[in-house]
Amino acid sequence: MPAPVSRRTPVPAVAAATTPLAPPPALAARVRxxxxxxxxxxxxxxxxxxxxxxxxxxxxxxxFDTGGLRAAYDAALGAGARRALQYSTTEGVPELRAAVAGRASARGLATGAEEVLVTTGSQQGLSLLAAALVEPGDTVLVENPTYLAALQSFALAGARLVAVPCDGEGIVPDALAEIVARERPKLLYTVPTFQNPTGRTLPAARRAAVAAVAARLGLWLVEDDPYGELRYEGSDIPWLAAHPGAEDRTALLGSFSKVMAPGLRLGWLRAPAGLLRAAVLAKQAADLHTSTVDQLAAAHYLGASDLDxxxxxxxxxxxxxxxxxxxxxxxxxxxxxxxxxxxxxxxxxxxxxxxxxxxxxxxxxxxxxxxxxxxxxxxxxxxxxxxxxxxxxxxxxxxxxxxxxxxxxxxxxxxxx
Incomplete structure (x- = not known):
């Protein structure tokens, strides 16, 4: 039997080609x-x-301690693959938050696990803080020069970036006070220890002065410390967050990228409770949580190996x-x-x-x-x-x-x- 003939009227092939198509809407201005x-x-x-x-x-x-990290992943999966491969809490697995808090406390900044948010690299911490703190048009102070990806993060949030005068030792506190009084910024972003790109380190007296300016004039401090454990000479200097006046207004960012491996994409954020909660909400919208298996492997590594x-x-x-x-x-x-x-x-x-x-x-x-x-x-x-x-x-x-x-x-x- 011959196949039935369709009685539907064919659409001319040229119709689609001659119909004008509207372009999609433009990308967001902040990206452009x-x-x-x-x-x-x-x-x-x-x-x-x-x-x-x-x-x-x-x-x-x-x-890289490849053997130690391989063993840590084996331990994370062996202790319970159902947990390691499952969703987790936004704040981070308890073992890693406790380990981060312990290391921060050992470096002179008393920290509880509840003050720590695990991030997908400290770069994500910057993005979360920008989302939590910066409204379009807000002024953000930065060192000059400063970490390039921080400039990107704050620019994407719509910030107005203003440079703070610096010399060979970093931020000049008197100049900072003058700019804060004049510009009324939302926050100061700083890499005070072995700064990127200059490698310079802000002396202890200047850190105390920066903390005092922030407390007196009303300013958030974002202290980025990816390099602090890589000291080759001299003595450690306390974090900004450890100075009087900075306790309730400093977000401290840390990372395992430089001391374990950057491919882990593990960082952390220590902040006052209100700001930490806002960062948690921003992270829920960004990625729900950082990789569970990577967090558990890092926690096993810190427990079984001598990272120091x-x-x-x-x-x-x-x-x-x-x-x-x-x-x-x-x-x-x-x-x-x-x-x-x-x-x-x-x-x-x-x-x-x-x-x-x-x-x-x-x-x-x-x-x-x-x-x-x-x-x-x-x-x-x-x-x-x-x-x-x-x-x-x-x-x-x-x-x-x-x-x-x-x-x-x-x-x-x-x-x-």
Whole structure:
């Protein structure tokens, strides 16, 4: 029997093509107004084999405690896969919150587990605080220069960013007081210990003065501390949150990325109860909670391994790498350059002589298979084009020496001015 013939009237193929289509609505203005991270773009350029990159603030992968972390994941799953692979509470698993509180207390800041929120990297903590504190148009104070992704987070929240004058030791307290009185900002964001990008550390007396300004004039403090455990010389300095006047107004951000592994994406936020609750609500809307299995593995690791001993070995390796970079800079950078000597962290901040532009120099450097990050993107307002950030943690001293030799050749080949 022949197949039945359809009696439906066919639609001409040209009809859809000739019908005008309305475009979708525009993206949110806050996304359109914030650029991508130049650091991430530079890292993409330097991923090819053979490039010695001083660009990214990357921990050395050969120093990861792979065996200890593997055992921690085995323990997390072995103790109860049904829990490890299930949803969890927004605040974080109790074991990890208690471990974070214990480590903070051991560093001189009495902390209870109920004061801690586990985050998906400390970067998420920044986003949660921006959501909880910043209304569009609010003024946010930042160091100049400062961590690039913090500028992105606050810009996405619609903040108006104002730079606080800084010198070689960080924030100038008198200048901060004047700006707070004039601008009436919502918060100050600061990386007071081994700052990104400069590597500088705010002295104890200035921390006390910043806390006093915040208390006297009414200001939230957001203290970001991803590098504080990576000290190579000198004595530890108490967190801002530990100073009188800062107790009820400081959000402290920490991370396991630099001392365990960044791939875990585990950070934490310590804050006063009201602010912590607001951050929990923001996190519920963002991702419900941080990965359960990663949290439990980290908690097992902290219980079964000696993280402080591991960090000690990492510090020894990074100290040697910092020293190799500092020893080689006089031969690599042109006469008249200047740089600092950080007591810890991951970065050296350098400034080239008059007539140089670090952004223009980068293309020549990459052609010589070496990379760095120009300093200009880290500034709020007018930038210093002669500055650059050099990270020393991802390469051995021998590789650092080769990278500096390449950088010297690139500078010699690059036209000045």
């Amino acid at each position: 107004s914030v650029g991508s991270s130049p650091v991430r773009e530079i890292l993409a350029l330097t991923e090819r084999p053979g490039v010695v990159s001083f660009a990214g603030g990357l921990p050395a992968p050969e120093l 001993a591991h960090v000690g070995s990492v510090r020894d390796a990074y100290r040697a790498r910092r020293d190799a970079l500092l020893a080689g800079l006089p031969g690599a950078l042109p006469a008249g350059s200047a740089w600092n000597r950080p007591e810890g962290g991951m970065f050296v901040w350098a400034r080239l002589p008059e007539g140089y532009d670090a952004t223009a120099l980068l293309a020549t450097a990459v052609a010589h298979e070496v990379a760095f990050v120009p300093g200009a993107p880290f500034f709020t307002g007018p930038a210093d084009p002669r500055t650059l950030r050099l990270s020393f943690t991802a390469h051995t001293p021998a590789e650092i020496g080769e990278g500096l030799a390449r950088l010297g050749r690139a500078i010699a080949a690059h036209p000045r001015g």
